[in-house]
Amino acid sequence: MRKTFLYLFLGCFTMVSAQNEPVDYVNPFIGTTNYGTTNPGAMCPQSFMSVTPFNVMGSDLNKRDKDTGWWSTPYSFDNKYFTGYAHVNLSGVGCPDMSSLLLMPTSGDMIVDYRKYGSEYKDETASPGYYSNILTKYNIKTEVSATPRVGIARFTFPKGQANILLNLGEGLTNESGAMVRRVSDTEIEGTKLLGTFCYTASQAVFPIYFVMRINKAPKSVGYWKLQRPGETWEKEWNKDAGTYKLYTKYNREIAGDDVGAYFTFDAQEGESIEVQMGVSFVSIENARLNLNTEQPKADFEAVHKAARKSWNDDLSRILVEGGTKDQKTVFYTGLYHALVHPNILQDVNGDYPAMESSEIKTTKENRYTVFSLWDTYRNVHQLMTLVYPERQIQMMHTMIDMYKEHGWLPKWELYGRESYTMEGDPSIPVIVDAWFKGLKDFDVNTAYEAMYKSATLPSKENLMRPDNDDYMKLGFVPLRGEFDNSVSHALEYYIADWNLARFAEALGKKEDAKLFYKRSLGYKHYYDKESGAFRPLLPDGTFLTPFNPAQGMNFEPNPGFHEGSAWNYTFAVPHDIAGLAKLMGGDKKFVDKLQMVFDKEYFDVTNEPDINYPHFFSNFKGEEWRTQKIVKQLLNDHFTNTPGGLPGNDDTGTLSTWAVFNMMGLYPECPGRPDYTLVTPTFDKITIKLNPNYYKSDKVVIEAVKPMDAANANFIGSLRIDGKVHDSFRITHEELTGAKEIKYLLKPIAGK
Amino acid sequence: MRKTFLYLFLGCFTMVSAQNEPVDYVNPFIGTTNYGTTNPGAMCPQSFMSVTPFNVMGSDLNKRDKDTGWWSTPYSFDNKYFTGYAHVNLSGVGCPDMSSLLLMPTSGDMIVDYRKYGSEYKDETASPGYYSNILTKYNIKTEVSATPRVGIARFTFPKGQANILLNLGEGLTNESGAMVRRVSDTEIEGTKLLGTFCYTASQAVFPIYFVMRINKAPKSVGYWKLQRPGETWEKEWNKDAGTYKLYTKYNREIAGDDVGAYFTFDAQEGESIEVQMGVSFVSIENARLNLNTEQPKADFEAVHKAARKSWNDDLSRILVEGGTKDQKTVFYTGLYHALVHPNILQDVNGDYPAMESSEIKTTKENRYTVFSLWDTYRNVHQLMTLVYPERQIQMMHTMIDMYKEHGWLPKWELYGRESYTMEGDPSIPVIVDAWFKGLKDFDVNTAYEAMYKSATLPSKENLMRPDNDDYMKLGFVPLRGEFDNSVSHALEYYIADWNLARFAEALGKKEDAKLFYKRSLGYKHYYDKESGAFRPLLPDGTFLTPFNPAQGMNFEPNPGFHEGSAWNYTFAVPHDIAGLAKLMGGDKKFVDKLQMVFDKEYFDVTNEPDINYPHFFSNFKGEEWRTQKIVKQLLNDHFTNTPGGLPGNDDTGTLSTWAVFNMMGLYPECPGRPDYTLVTPTFDKITIKLNPNYYKSDKVVIEAVKPMDAANANFIGSLRIDGKVHDSFRITHEELTGAKEIKYLLKPIAGK
Known part of the structure; x- marks a missing residue:
C-alpha cells in the first residue's frame, strides 16, 4: 500500500543572517585528533x-x-x-x-x-x-x-x-x-x-x-x-x-x-x-x-x-538552511577541508618549479600542487567540478602540464615531486570524470596520450603501473610479494581502464575502447566463490591459501590488500556493480552480502576503497533506502562538531567531501560516470551556486521537503526537478546543473 | 795576540744555473712533521x-x-x-x-x-x-x-x-x-x-x-x-x-x-x-x-x-751562493714559508670583507689577512720590510684599515675576524719598526691614535690589553688567575710601549714618549734576586711562592707564563738589555746566566719569546762569538732538509724567518730598533735585491770571506761595508740598505 504524504512547499525556511555567514560555521578544530x-x-x-x-x-x-x-x-x-x-x-x-x-x-x-x-x-x-x-x-x-x-x-x-x-x-x-x-x-x-x-x-x-x-x-x-x-x-x-x-x-x-x-x-x-x-x-x-x-x-x-x-566567498558557493548548528558546522568545516588541497604552487608572478625538474616555468592561471589522487579522484575533484569548475579545469591543466614536464600524470604529487605513494592510475578518472561533465577545455590529445602511456607501457618503463606486465598479460596482478597489495593495485587499474575505455570511445578510438573496457572487467578473476570475496591470485592463477576475507582490519598487514580486508575491496568495482552482482549470484545475494559487510562492521568509513559502498545499494531497485539509512547513520556517528569529528585521516579532504556531498543529498558513486546517487539531504535547503561559464543554471536549489506530519522524514520518497517528477534515485550531472530547483520529497518510512 | 788571516776576494763563487734556480731548492715537505x-x-x-x-x-x-x-x-x-x-x-x-x-x-x-x-x-x-x-x-x-x-x-x-x-x-x-x-x-x-x-x-x-x-x-x-x-x-x-x-x-x-x-x-x-x-x-x-x-x-x-x-720571482729576491745543497734547501724553504702568510684577502676586483663586519669594501692595493702578530712582529715583518717593502707597507695599510673598520689594530686576525689569540699589543712594534726603517707612507696619525687607544683604555673597554687597569696602575700585571699568563702579558706590553715611546718621540709627542718609556721599564718589578729570574707578582706586589723558574717546559702549565718557563721570559726585554744586565748585577752575570740557560737546555728554539736570546750576547763586547756559535749550532741542529726539519710550529713563518735571517748573517734582535745583529753567514755570498723605491741601493751583496787556510771559519772577525771597516757587530738598516757590498771577514777561532 502506498501512503501519501502532504507536503508543504515553502520558498525559504531561514535566512543566512549577517551574524551567521558560512565562515562562522567553520570549526578548524574538527579533525585535529582521532587521526583526522x-x-x-x-x-x-x-x-x-x-x-x-x-x-x-x-x-x-x-x-x-x-x-x-x-x-x-x-x-x-x-x-x-x-x-x-x-x-x-x-x-x-x-x-x-x-x-x-x-x-x-x-x-x-x-x-x-x-x-x-x-x-x-x-x-x-x-x-x-x-x-x-x-x-x-x-x-x-x-x-x-x-x-x-x-x-x-x-x-x-x-x-x-x-x-x-x-x-x-x-x-x-x-x-x-x-x-x-x-x-x-x-x-x-x-x-x-x-x-x-x-x-x-x-x-x-x-x-x-x-x-x-x-x-x-x-x-x-x-x-x-x-x-x-x-x-x-x-x-x-x-x-x-x-x-x-x-x-x-x-x-x-x-x-x-x-x-x-x-x-x-x-x-x-x-x-x-x-x-x-x-x-x-x-x-x-x-x-x-x-x-x-x-x-x-x-x-x-x-x-x-x-x-x-576569501573563505566566506568560497564557502558561500553553497548555502545551506535548516539543520542544526552542529550540522552546519560539520558541513562548512567539511567544505573548508575540501578547499585546502590541491593548492596553488605559483608565485604572484606566475613562477613555479616544473615537475621533477629544476626548471622554473611561468603560468598565467593557477598551477596546483598536493595531488593525493588515490584519495581525491573519488569525490574531491567531483566537488571541484560541480562547485568550482574554473579551478578543476586548471587542476587538469596542471596535471597535463606535469605530464608534459615529467612524462607522467601525477599520482601523489607534492610540490613538484612525485612520491608514487599508494597505487593505481588515478589521474585518469579525475580527467575523464570532468570531461564527461563538460570540462573539455584542455589538451585532450595529450591527456589521452598520457593515459595510454601509463596503461600500456611495460613494467620496466612504467612508473605509474609497476606491475603492468602481469596485468596486461593475465588480466590481473598476481601476488609476488607477501604484502605487495596486488589486488588493490589491480582494482585501481580496472576503474582507471574503465574510465580510459569510455574516454577512448568518446574520442572515437574504438579499438582502444574495446581493449580497456575488457581489461576493466578483469576483476572477475579475483572473485572466489568459496569465500564470496575477492581473493589474491598467485602467478599460476590459483588462489592464495589460506585466506580469511576479514584479515586486514585496523592496519593489520594483509596479503594482496592495501590497508584493509578483502571485504573493503570486494565491492570496489563501482563501474560494474551489475556485473559484480551477477558474479555473486544475483542482486539479492549482492545486497545481502553488502548488508552483511555493514552489519558485521567490516565496513571502514575511513578507507577510501569502500567509501562508496553505501551508495551501491541504490543500484538495486527497492534497496535505495539502505543507502539513505546507512549514509545518515554514518554521518551521525562519525562526522561531528568535535576535535575527533572526522572518523580518520581526512586524506586531503576526501572524508570531508564525503560528508559534504552526502549532506547535500547526492554522491558521485562512480568516478568517471557523470551522475550522483541520491541520499537524504541533511539540510532543508541547499543552494549550490553554479558557474554559468560551465553550466546552464547559475544556481540550483535543493529542497528537502518533509511531510507536515513527519518532521523526521529520513527517506527519499520522490524527486521533482524544476517541478517535474524524476523517476530515479540517481541524477545526472547535466540534470543537476541544468536545474533551478530540485525537490526531495522525504518520507519517514524506508522502502516503497 | 791578534792573528791575521789572509782573505781571498773573489767576485763570484758559483753561478745560479738554469737547473738550479731558487725555486728548485724548496722542499715543501720540511715542517710537515715534528709539529712544524x-x-x-x-x-x-x-x-x-x-x-x-x-x-x-x-x-x-x-x-x-x-x-x-x-x-x-x-x-x-x-x-x-x-x-x-x-x-x-x-x-x-x-x-x-x-x-x-x-x-x-x-x-x-x-x-x-x-x-x-x-x-x-x-x-x-x-x-x-x-x-x-x-x-x-x-x-x-x-x-x-x-x-x-x-x-x-x-x-x-x-x-x-x-x-x-x-x-x-x-x-x-x-x-x-x-x-x-x-x-x-x-x-x-x-x-x-x-x-x-x-x-x-x-x-x-x-x-x-x-x-x-x-x-x-x-x-x-x-x-x-x-x-x-x-x-x-x-x-x-x-x-x-x-x-x-x-x-x-x-x-x-x-x-x-x-x-x-x-x-x-x-x-x-x-x-x-x-x-x-x-x-x-x-x-x-x-x-x-x-x-x-x-x-x-x-x-x-x-x-x-x-x-x-711567481715563486721563483719572489725567492730570487735573495740569491745565495756557496753552502751545501741542503743549506740552500733549508734557506729557500724558509723563505718560501715566510711568504705564505699574511696573504691577500681581496678578490680580483678588489673586494674584501671588512674587519669584524658584514660590509664589503674595495681596495686598489693588497688587503692582507692571517696576521699571527705575536709571532710575526719578531722577524717576519722585518724580513718583509727589508726584502719586500712594497708588501710590508700594504700590510701596514691593512692593519690601520682594520682599526678604522673595527676600532682595533689586529692581534691574531683570521679572514676578517679577530681571534684575540695570544697576548700583547703586537701591531705596535710591526708598524714602528717599519716606520723607523723608512716605510712612512701610511696614515701616521691614525696609527698613533690606534696605538694610544690600546695602550691607555681601561680594561673594561680594552679588547687588546684586558689587564690594562692593573698594568697602568701598578706597572706590572699581577697574577689574578692560576694560569692567566700575567708575566707574559706584561712583557709584551713593555716591548710594545717601548716602541710606542720611540714613535711618540719621533712624532714630537714628548709627554707620551716619557710615559710609555717609563712603562716599558716596568719589567724590573718582576726581577727576583733570589731566583735571578722574572717571577710572577701577586696583586699586593709580593712574589708568587713557591716558585721554580724551570717550571713550564714542554707545555707544562706554569703560573704567570704562557707556554714556557720563567727562563724563556727572563731575558725577554730586547729593548733594554743593558738595563736588565744592570739589574742582574752586571754584564758578566747577565752573560753567565744567559749561557746557563743554553747550557742547561732551558732555551726553547720553538717558542718566540726567547728566539732572540742568542743575539743578546752581542750586546756585550767580546761576547759576540757566543751569538755566532749558538746560532750556528741551532741552525745545524734544528733546521734540516727533512720533513721534521723545523724544530716546532713554524708560527706562520716565524721559525723559518729566524733561519732565513740568521743564514744571511744578520738578525733583527729588537723589534722596533732598525738594526741587525751580525751572525756568521751560512753562505759564501748572499745577494739581497732591494726595492729602489724604498732604499738607496738596488741590491746589497753580503760576502762571507774565509781565510784561505780556514775553510771552516765560523766566527766573524770584522766587517767591511763597501770596503770600509765596520767596527761593530751590529749594522743599522740604513747601513745595510745603503750598501753595495758587505764583506764578513770570517775566522775560525771564537773571541778576539
Whole structure:
C-alpha cells in the first residue's frame, strides 16, 4: 500500500543572517585528533601558505610526538606543548612532511632549545584565516593569519625582554638542512629542504624559500646552530660542543642541519610585534616578491579580514538552511577541508618549479600542487567540478602540464615531486570524470596520450603501473610479494581502464575502447566463490591459501590488500556493480552480502576503497533506502562538531567531501560516470551556486521537503526537478546543473 | 795576540744555473712533521688559495688524527690515508681552522663516506705550486696547482667509472655547515662556514664561497648528506636514517652539517680530468669572477708554470751562493714559508670583507689577512720590510684599515675576524719598526691614535690589553688567575710601549714618549734576586711562592707564563738589555746566566719569546762569538732538509724567518730598533735585491770571506761595508740598505 504524504512547499525556511555567514560555521578544530590529521592553522583557500600551531615535539606533556613514532600532522588537539608556528602545512595526510619555519615568541632570557623554550597554552581559538592562543609560560598572546603566500603573526608581549625565534632545524618533514641569511636587522631570508614524503619517497625532495620580516627593530639579532658533539676531549676547549651555539656577531649566511635565527626586543607591557613570512618554492627573490606584493606592510587586521572574506566567498558557493548548528558546522568545516588541497604552487608572478625538474616555468592561471589522487579522484575533484569548475579545469591543466614536464600524470604529487605513494592510475578518472561533465577545455590529445602511456607501457618503463606486465598479460596482478597489495593495485587499474575505455570511445578510438573496457572487467578473476570475496591470485592463477576475507582490519598487514580486508575491496568495482552482482549470484545475494559487510562492521568509513559502498545499494531497485539509512547513520556517528569529528585521516579532504556531498543529498558513486546517487539531504535547503561559464543554471536549489506530519522524514520518497517528477534515485550531472530547483520529497518510512 | 788571516776576494763563487734556480731548492715537505704544521700543498706566494693533501682523518692508518686530539694541520708526513685536497689552508699555526672543500677522486663504485673512500698513496712529490701523488687504492694520479685565488687539480684515471667528490662536511675547521648548489652539470657553487679558531674564538666565524668547475661532462651528478640518526623505529621505514643519503635527482641547493656533491664519469685508460676551484671570502659571484679571471679555462700546465714562476720571482729576491745543497734547501724553504702568510684577502676586483663586519669594501692595493702578530712582529715583518717593502707597507695599510673598520689594530686576525689569540699589543712594534726603517707612507696619525687607544683604555673597554687597569696602575700585571699568563702579558706590553715611546718621540709627542718609556721599564718589578729570574707578582706586589723558574717546559702549565718557563721570559726585554744586565748585577752575570740557560737546555728554539736570546750576547763586547756559535749550532741542529726539519710550529713563518735571517748573517734582535745583529753567514755570498723605491741601493751583496787556510771559519772577525771597516757587530738598516757590498771577514777561532 502506498501512503501519501502532504507536503508543504515553502520558498525559504531561514535566512543566512549577517551574524551567521558560512565562515562562522567553520570549526578548524574538527579533525585535529582521532587521526583526522587536519590542523587549526590560519590560511586562505587552496593556497600554499598556512600558519599552524606546532605542538608535536619536545615534551612528555604531549600525547603525540613526531619523534616517537610515525606522526603526520603538526598539531594534535590532545597535546599541550607549543613550540611555535609552522609555515606551509599539509592537511589530512598520512605521512609526515612540510610544517617547517617554526616561529616562536618567548619572553625573558632567550633559550633556543625547543625542548626548553616551548610553552603550554590556553584560550585557544581558531576560525578560517585565524588562530590564537596565550602561551602560559610567557604570558604572550599569539595570533596568526595569512594571505595566499605570506603568513603573518602578531605577538603581544608582557613588559621586559621579548624574543622571536625562527627554528629551521625542526619541522614535520623528515628532511633536514637549512640556510638563513640576515638581510637587515628586521629581515632574514633563507631556504630549507623538505620532502622524503612517507619516508619511502627518498628522492622526492624540494626546497622552500622564505623571507621573514619583523615590524620592530630588535635589540639584538643572531643565529644558533646545534654543534657536533665532538669527541670527549673537545669539551675541554670547546664549550659549545654538542650544544646550541649562539652566533652573536656573525651576520652573513649560516647553514646546517639544525640552525635558527633569533631577535630580542625590549617590550612594553602589551606591546605587539608583527612578523611576516613570505614563502616561495621558486626562489628567495620570489618569496620577497610574494611578501611585498601580498603584504606590502605588516597589517595583521587587514590580512585577517581578507583571509576571512576569501573563505566566506568560497564557502558561500553553497548555502545551506535548516539543520542544526552542529550540522552546519560539520558541513562548512567539511567544505573548508575540501578547499585546502590541491593548492596553488605559483608565485604572484606566475613562477613555479616544473615537475621533477629544476626548471622554473611561468603560468598565467593557477598551477596546483598536493595531488593525493588515490584519495581525491573519488569525490574531491567531483566537488571541484560541480562547485568550482574554473579551478578543476586548471587542476587538469596542471596535471597535463606535469605530464608534459615529467612524462607522467601525477599520482601523489607534492610540490613538484612525485612520491608514487599508494597505487593505481588515478589521474585518469579525475580527467575523464570532468570531461564527461563538460570540462573539455584542455589538451585532450595529450591527456589521452598520457593515459595510454601509463596503461600500456611495460613494467620496466612504467612508473605509474609497476606491475603492468602481469596485468596486461593475465588480466590481473598476481601476488609476488607477501604484502605487495596486488589486488588493490589491480582494482585501481580496472576503474582507471574503465574510465580510459569510455574516454577512448568518446574520442572515437574504438579499438582502444574495446581493449580497456575488457581489461576493466578483469576483476572477475579475483572473485572466489568459496569465500564470496575477492581473493589474491598467485602467478599460476590459483588462489592464495589460506585466506580469511576479514584479515586486514585496523592496519593489520594483509596479503594482496592495501590497508584493509578483502571485504573493503570486494565491492570496489563501482563501474560494474551489475556485473559484480551477477558474479555473486544475483542482486539479492549482492545486497545481502553488502548488508552483511555493514552489519558485521567490516565496513571502514575511513578507507577510501569502500567509501562508496553505501551508495551501491541504490543500484538495486527497492534497496535505495539502505543507502539513505546507512549514509545518515554514518554521518551521525562519525562526522561531528568535535576535535575527533572526522572518523580518520581526512586524506586531503576526501572524508570531508564525503560528508559534504552526502549532506547535500547526492554522491558521485562512480568516478568517471557523470551522475550522483541520491541520499537524504541533511539540510532543508541547499543552494549550490553554479558557474554559468560551465553550466546552464547559475544556481540550483535543493529542497528537502518533509511531510507536515513527519518532521523526521529520513527517506527519499520522490524527486521533482524544476517541478517535474524524476523517476530515479540517481541524477545526472547535466540534470543537476541544468536545474533551478530540485525537490526531495522525504518520507519517514524506508522502502516503497 | 791578534792573528791575521789572509782573505781571498773573489767576485763570484758559483753561478745560479738554469737547473738550479731558487725555486728548485724548496722542499715543501720540511715542517710537515715534528709539529712544524706546514703542509706540502700547492699555492702562490702570499695568496689565499692553497691546495693541500688532507690526510688527518678517517683511518687508523694515520698516526695523527684531527678527531682524536688537538690537531692544527691538514697534512702530516707520518700519515698514510689521503681523503682529498683541502682548499685554502693555514701554514705553521697551532690551532685548527680552514682546510675545507675537500676534493677527492675515486674510481669504481662511488662511495661518499670518507672513512671508506680514502686511499693510501705513493710517489708523493711537491715543489712550489705543485703537489702530486698516486692513490694506490684507485690507481689514480693526482696533481694540484693554483693561481692566487683559484685551485686546479688534474686527476688521471684508470679505465672505468671515475668519480669526483667534493666533501663539504669535513675539514680542519671546528665550524660546520655548508650549502652547495648545482649551476650546471659541470659547475657547482656554494658556501661553508669556517672559524672558531683555537676553539676559544667562538664568534670569530666567517664564510668561504666557492665555484667548482670540471672540464668534462659527467655521466651523473648528485649530492649526499649525512642523515640524522633518527629514533630506532624510524629505521623500519627510512633506510637512509643515520647514513649518507644520496640525492640523485635533486639539483637545487642543499644545506646541512655534512653535505657533499659528486660527479661520475666513464673514463678511458689514462684519461685526465681537471677540476678548478674558485674561492672568495666575499660572495659566490666573486668566487666565479676570480675563477673566470685567473683561470678562464682549465689548463693545468699553464697554471703550474705560472705558479712556479711567481715563486721563483719572489725567492730570487735573495740569491745565495756557496753552502751545501741542503743549506740552500733549508734557506729557500724558509723563505718560501715566510711568504705564505699574511696573504691577500681581496678578490680580483678588489673586494674584501671588512674587519669584524658584514660590509664589503674595495681596495686598489693588497688587503692582507692571517696576521699571527705575536709571532710575526719578531722577524717576519722585518724580513718583509727589508726584502719586500712594497708588501710590508700594504700590510701596514691593512692593519690601520682594520682599526678604522673595527676600532682595533689586529692581534691574531683570521679572514676578517679577530681571534684575540695570544697576548700583547703586537701591531705596535710591526708598524714602528717599519716606520723607523723608512716605510712612512701610511696614515701616521691614525696609527698613533690606534696605538694610544690600546695602550691607555681601561680594561673594561680594552679588547687588546684586558689587564690594562692593573698594568697602568701598578706597572706590572699581577697574577689574578692560576694560569692567566700575567708575566707574559706584561712583557709584551713593555716591548710594545717601548716602541710606542720611540714613535711618540719621533712624532714630537714628548709627554707620551716619557710615559710609555717609563712603562716599558716596568719589567724590573718582576726581577727576583733570589731566583735571578722574572717571577710572577701577586696583586699586593709580593712574589708568587713557591716558585721554580724551570717550571713550564714542554707545555707544562706554569703560573704567570704562557707556554714556557720563567727562563724563556727572563731575558725577554730586547729593548733594554743593558738595563736588565744592570739589574742582574752586571754584564758578566747577565752573560753567565744567559749561557746557563743554553747550557742547561732551558732555551726553547720553538717558542718566540726567547728566539732572540742568542743575539743578546752581542750586546756585550767580546761576547759576540757566543751569538755566532749558538746560532750556528741551532741552525745545524734544528733546521734540516727533512720533513721534521723545523724544530716546532713554524708560527706562520716565524721559525723559518729566524733561519732565513740568521743564514744571511744578520738578525733583527729588537723589534722596533732598525738594526741587525751580525751572525756568521751560512753562505759564501748572499745577494739581497732591494726595492729602489724604498732604499738607496738596488741590491746589497753580503760576502762571507774565509781565510784561505780556514775553510771552516765560523766566527766573524770584522766587517767591511763597501770596503770600509765596520767596527761593530751590529749594522743599522740604513747601513745595510745603503750598501753595495758587505764583506764578513770570517775566522775560525771564537773571541778576539
